[in-house]
Amino acid sequence: MGQTIIQKIFAAHSDGSVPVEPGNVIWLGLDARTARDFAGPNVVRNYRRHYGDAPVADRTKTFFTFDLVVPPSNIPYAINQQICRTWAGEQGITVYDVNAGIGSHVALEEGLAYPGSTFVGTDSHLNIMGAVGAFGQGMGDKDITFAFRTGKTWIEVPETMRVVVRGQMPANCTARDLTLAVLRRLGSRGALGRAIEFYGEAVEALGLAGRITLASQVTEMGGIIGFVPPSAEVLAWTQARVRRRQPQAEVRGVYADPDAAYCETVTLDVSGLEPLIACPPSPANVKPVREVAGRRVDSVFIGSCTNGRFEDFAAVAEVVRGKHVAPHVMATVVPATRRVYAQMLKAGVLETLFEAGFIISNPGCGGCASGHLGMTGEGQVNISTSNRNFPGKQGPGETYLASPVTAAWCALAGEIYGGER
Amino acid sequence: MKPTHISGKLWVLRDPHGQLYDDVDTDMIFHNRYLHITDPAEMGRYALDNLRGWEDFAQRVRPGDIVMAGRNFGAGSSRQQAVDCFLSLGVGALVAESFGAIYKRNAINSGLAVVTFPSLSRHAETFRNGDVLSIDLGSGELQLNGVRTYRAQPFSRVQMAIYQAGDLFAYGELVAQA
Ligand code: SF4
Numbered sequence: 001m002g003q004t005i006i007q008k009i010f011a012a013h014s015d016g017s018v019p020v021e022p023g024n025v026i027w028l029g030l031d032a033r034t035a036r037d038f039a040g041p042n043v044v045r046n047y048r049r050h051y052g053d054a055p056v057a058d059r060t061k062t063f064f065t066f067d068l069v070v071p072p073s074n075i076p077y078a079i080n081q082q083i084c085r086t087w088a089g090e091q092g093i094t095v096y097d098v099n100a101g102i103g104s105h106v107a108l109e110e111g112l113a114y115p116g117s118t119f120v121g122t123d124s125h126l127n128i129m130g131a132v133g134a135f136g137q138g139m140g141d142k143d144i145t146f147a148f149r150t151g152k153t154w155i156e157v158p159e160t161m162r163v164v165v166r167g168q169m170p171a172n173c174t175a176r177d178l179t180l181a182v183l184r185r186l187g188s189r190g191a192l193g194r195a196i197e198f199y200g201e202a203v204e205a206l207g208l209a210g211r212i213t214l215a216s217q218v219t220e221m222g223g224i225i226g227f228v229p230p231s232a233e234v235l236a237w238t239q240a241r242v243r244r245r246q247p248q249a250e251v252r253g254v255y256a257d258p259d260a261a262y263c264e265t266v267t268l269d270v271s272g273l274e275p276l277i278a279c280p281p282s283p284a285n286v287k288p289v290r291e292v293a294g295r296r297v298d299s300v301f302i303g304s305c306t307n308g309r310f311e312d313f314a315a316v317a318e319v320v321r322g323k324h325v326a327p328h329v330m331a332t333v334v335p336a337t338r339r340v341y342a343q344m345l346k347a348g349v350l351e352t353l354f355e356a357g358f359i360i361s362n363p364g365c366g367g368c369a370s371g372h373l374g375m376t377g378e379g380q381v382n383i384s385t386s387n388r389n390f391p392g393k394q395g396p397g398e399t400y401l402a403s404p405v406t407a408a409w410c411a412l413a414g415e416i417y418g419g420e421r
Numbered sequence: 422m423k424p425t426h427i428s429g430k431l432w433v434l435r436d437p438h439g440q441l442y443d444d445v446d447t448d449m450i451f452h453n454r455y456l457h458i459t460d461p462a463e464m465g466r467y468a469l470d471n472l473r474g475w476e477d478f479a480q481r482v483r484p485g486d487i488v489m490a491g492r493n494f495g496a497g498s499s500r501q502q503a504v505d506c507f508l509s510l511g512v513g514a515l516v517a518e519s520f521g522a523i524y525k526r527n528a529i530n531s532g533l534a535v536v537t538f539p540s541l542s543r544h545a546e547t548f549r550n551g552d553v554l555s556i557d558l559g560s561g562e563l564q565l566n567g568v569r570t571y572r573a574q575p576f577s578r579v580q581m582a583i584y585q586a587g588d589l590f591a592y593g594e595l596v597a598q599a
Binding site: 025038039041042045046050074076077079080122123124137138139140141142143145146149150154156158188189192193219222223224282388390391392 | 444446448449452453456457459471473492493496497498499500501502504519521522523526527530531577578579588589590593
């Protein structure tokens with residue numbers, strides 16, 4: 001019997017004593033293990049308590065990434081970040097500090113995660129690594145403490161399902177609309193406890209930014225990881241980044257065997273797709289934008305690990321060039337990383353967004369957690385390109401999730417609006 | 422050895438319409454505004470305070486009580502606090518139709534008994550606050566008020582090993598010695 005992508009990655013990172021079959025528990029070797037400003041101090045606390053001054057298993061594979069409350073806007077987080085920095089200094093661990101951006105994106109840009117590699121951290125959206133065909137998993141602080149010390153983790157091999165997205169997307173739709181279409185189809189539990197492999201011409205046509213958007217929302221489908229088999233473009237992109245650290249490295253994609261076993265195949269066609277929006281109270285409550293059009297909008301947040309790439313902001317710039325955000329709307333833009341920010345700066349995208357009236361923040365998670373900016377008050381309606389809209393997460397207001405392009409149209413109109421596309 | 426048979430008083434998480442709560446997300450269990458807290462002893466008082474109808478759960482629950490919920494309990498983030506807040510209150514077990522994958526790992530690693538009960542929604546009406554539920558972790562057998570029995574999933578091998586050891590760290594030491 002052939003193997004799925006996850007089986008192959010797991011087999012290459014385990015000792016072979018237990019067959020890599022769904023349901024079996026194996027010890028998985030980890031190419032990178034990380035903690036961020038949420039849970040990072042908990043990791044330090046656990047580590048000191050259980051392992052004292054013992055060194056981490058491999059400091060060249062252990063990292064901190066600060067991205068949630070950056071730079072710290074309140075005292076508890078300032079204290080927590082300093083706890084991590086001090087301990088990282090003692091251990092000789094690299095910190096991607098408050099100026100770097102969202103940890104998962106920094107890891108991709110730094111070549112810490114690459115096709116076929118394994119990556120864990122205290123961020124529940126590390127399955128973003130599936131965008132380059134790597135295994136990534138978010139974990140709690142105990143798991144990560146253990147991973148820091150031992151370099152491995154116990155893991156149950158999940159089943160794999162196939163999601164095949166056929167057809168060519170209409171020009172007025174984006175990767176986020178495709179992702180919302182998949183989410184609508186699978187619902188919040190459609191992939192519960194499973195790995196997904198994404199196939200079909202609409203998936204193959206996605207660039208890296210679009211693959212990141214799709215992979216990041218697997219969390220909201222209940223899935224463990226969603227792999228997009230790497231294209232030649234993705235292989236070249238990741239290889240260039242890995243070579244900054246290891247000049248000789250050869251990056252190879254991991255692909256499923258033709259006779260691999262899948263627990264389910266779901267097929268959908270996006271050729272008739274229209275712009276979609278996830279309405280409160282959950283990311284899987286997906287509707288066509290036109291069905292909720294006309295609702296007054298108070299704030300718009302464009303960014304997050306789901307839609308915070310250069311391509312996302314360039315698409316927004318196309319929409320808003322020469323226009324202005326509605327006067328009553330608070331519209332914020334948060335690039336995922338410092339590199340994305342630099343690219344926006346050089347391409348003139350920042351200027352276009354600034355002229356259109358957007359508030360432009362430093363890189364990071366922005367309004368996604370209650371970390372930094374973009375919180376809502378009672379009765380406010382917020383359009384966000386982040387990945388969750390559970391009640392109360394961003395404050396008492398209501399959050400709708402949509403593509404950067406839809407969010408841009410909403411910002412201009414001051415109400416939910418799918419755009420003149 | 423810890424007992425593999427536990428029993429306690431039930432809290433059945435229902436929404437204001439009386440439906441078993443599905444998809445209870447980690448922000449409803451332990452809201453992100455408390456994420457700066459690193460001391461487990463302080464986490465208990467915030468448990469479920471962003472879940473409608475359950476804001477005062479921390480005051481009502483008693484050590485040894487068992488919490489029951491619907492599908493995909495603990496969806497969302499990887500925060501360990503969403504598990505440790507229950508441990509800090511002395512909650513004896515969580516029983517749900519299914520759990521978020523990361524949440525389940527976190528609970529197993531903390532040595533909190535989490536029991537998956539796949540057919541729960543078929544019997545959802547039967548369970549009420551204050552009922553006494555007994556759980557055989559090894560076989561997955563549930564007993565309600567000492568009479569009716571149901572079948573949930575037994576603990577997996579690794580889950581039982583970590584539970585018996587106490588937590589992931591104690592288990593790790595055992596593995597290293599073996
Ligand atoms: S943007 Fe949001 S979902 Fe993504 S890593 Fe940051 S807090 Fe998590």
